[in-house]
Amino acid sequence: QVQLVESGGGLVQAGDSLRLSCAASARTVRTYAMGWFRQAPGKDREFVSAVSWRGGSTYVADYADSVKGRFTAFRDNAKNTLYLQMNSLKPEDTAVYYCAAKARDVGLRSADGYDYWGQGTQVTVSS
Numbered sequence: 001q002v003q004l005v006e007s008g009g010g011l012v013q014a015g016d017s018l019r020l021s022c023a024a025s026a027r028t029v030r031t032y033a034m035g036w037f038r039q040a041p042g043k044d045r046e047f048v049s050a051v052s053w054r055g056g057s058t059y060v061a062d063y064a065d066s067v068k069g070r071f072t073a074f075r076d077n078a079k080n081t082l083y084l085q086m087n088s089l090k091p092e093d094t095a096v097y098y099c100a101a102k103a104r105d106v107g108l109r110s111a112d113g114y115d116y117w118g119q120g121t122q123v124t125v126s127s
Contacts, residue, residue: 002026002116004099009121016089016125022082022099022118033105034082035114036073038095038123048097049073049084050108062108067093089125096120 003025012018022034035050051061051073061073072085082099100114107113 002029002101004101004116004118006097006099006118006121009097009123011124011126012089014090014125014127017085017087018089018123020084020086020097020099020121020123022084024080024082024101027080029080029101029116030077032101032103032115033108034075035100035102035108036082036084036097037100037111038093038097039120040095043095045098045111047109047111051075051082052105052108064109086123089123091125091127094123094125096122 005023006020008020031053033050033052036048037045038048039045047064048067049063049071051059053059059075070088075082098120099118101116102114
């Protein structure tokens with residue numbers, strides 16, 4: 001069993017930055033694909049970013065169009081931690097942000113099929 005714990009959320013103003021962290025309890029997730037999703041009130045959970053393992057220490061990241069160029073996802077294997085650096089935040093980025101881990105590197109933009117989920121962290125961006 002793998003536990004994922006997010007942190008770093010908060011209340012910021014439009015244009016500010018935040019860095020979310022997702023700490024994994026097990027080293028095995030180093031070879032897992034890991035994703036960030038978010039869910040705003042009354043809306044479905046939506047894809048934000050995913051980081052896939054390509055062997056060795058190589059990872060590749062994918063982003064939703066709505067965050068491309070503003071958000072950066074990266075991993076620190078020494079700490080078993082996934083990060084989401086969020087810059088130029090907008091009010092529409094307000095949501096609960098979740099990280100997730102998936103053993104199979106396929107269909108990463110869908111929330112279905114992820115093996116493990118964190119509890120979520122709230123991000124609120126005021127205008």
